Amino acid sequence: MTFTLPQIRRFAFFVSVLILTFAAGWYAHDQFLRSGRIQLSSNDIKIYRSLPLDKSNIEFSLFWQVWDKLEADYYDKSKLNQKEMVLGAIKGMVAAVGDPYTVFLPPSEQKRTQDDLDGHFEGVGIEIGYKGTQLAVIAPIEGSPAEKAGVQSGDYIVGIKDDKGKTTSTYGMSIIDAVSSIRGPSGSKVTLLLTRAGVEKAIEADITRAKIDVPSVVLKFVGDNKEIANLQLKRFGGNTSGEWNKAISQIVAKNPKGIVLDVRNNPGGYLTEAVSVTSDFVSSGVAVIQQDGSGAKKESMVAGRARIPNAPVVVLINGGSASASEIVAGALKDHNRAKLVGEKSFGKGTIQEARPVAGNAGLHITIAKWLTPNGTWIHEKGIDPDIEVKFEAGKDVQLDKAMELLR
Secondary structure, three states: OOOOOOOOOOOOOOEEEOOOOOOOOOOOOEEEOOEEEEOOOOOOEEOOOOOOOOHHOOOOOOHHHHHHHHHHHHHHHHHOOOHEEEEEEEHHHHHOOOOOOOEEOOHHHHHHHHHHHHHEEOOEEEEEEOOOOEEEEEEEEEOOHHHHHOOOOEEEEEEEOOOOOOOOEEEOOHHHHHHHHHHHOOOOOOEEEEEEEOOOOOOEEHHHHHHHEEEEEEEEOOOOOOOOOEEEEOOOOHHHHHHHHHHHHHHHHHOOEEEEEOOOOOOEEEHHHHHHHOOOOOOOOOOEEEOOOOOOOOEEOOOEEEEOOOOOEEEEEEEOOOOHHHHHHHHHHOOOOOOOEOOOOOOEEEEEEEEEHHHHEEEEEEEEEEEEEOOOOOOOOOOOOOOOOOOOOOEEEHHHHHHHHOO
């Protein structure tokens, strides 16, 4: 079976620690395992220990041996939820690849991921990812409970304390499990145990979860005569295109002296949206290069319909600028279309494809790495700004510098 957009969309983004809690039925039909076929529905589970012919070379007897011993010997049979056991096995299989961005998402988590990209959240309001082997805050959402509690980009999350006071270490924890531990309904509480560069003691951030609605695009005209467009791009999601087109139309009508494109704390999103945004600034050429596991490269070209091809541009980046936002920043830098101001970006140079599987679950697979138009792979390195300006609390010195360059 083949899928077309939007059923399959390529994206480069971080699973966000936000959103919803709700019950969801789990469906997975004809999931084949060696020496067994498992069929799940919303109401029951059926297990057939038949051998699928195309998997006859895979030894799966150990799985059933462990399954049988659990069912026979575990002291509290009420804890043996067969559906959850199967889900855990599937998650473990995918996690064994060793890539934190290749994940299996049950239906509820798959829906939350889509809601994240659409900007409708209920939770603490942070984006998380991995810096090396450590779970880290990519960016707090502006005005979110996490930001109000003092959580900052670059903080490492070393522990999660629930509302009962139980603390769980994040060592070896997957992003999906971290998301599940941190998110929760509006009004509930969670504490993040953080370490921060330059701070000796661990930080406890007590956070009350809330409902959060975040637009993709925010446009303001700034300066003494409102002569500069300050265009904040917060993510590359399902609603971004419409909001972006509206903002660009306003910019074209006003014809400002310059444009500040602010992708600070933008964790990414759909690759197609990143190419579309780049296409409004660059008239021709490559937006991004995809390179698969065999080394084969595919160039994604700009659309050739740039609406603002000549206006001076400064792009603001920081450690929370990741993935799709790095695609845009890297393309504008390589095309000499913009100056980059701020701090080194996060450094996520891989592309995931969301593949639907049975029962509205999702399998997000890393299918390629991406390179800037000049062929640079920024993974775990980030993009250096042309002009480094460190963050200062209480004053946006990075924006001030961008405006200075455009005046």
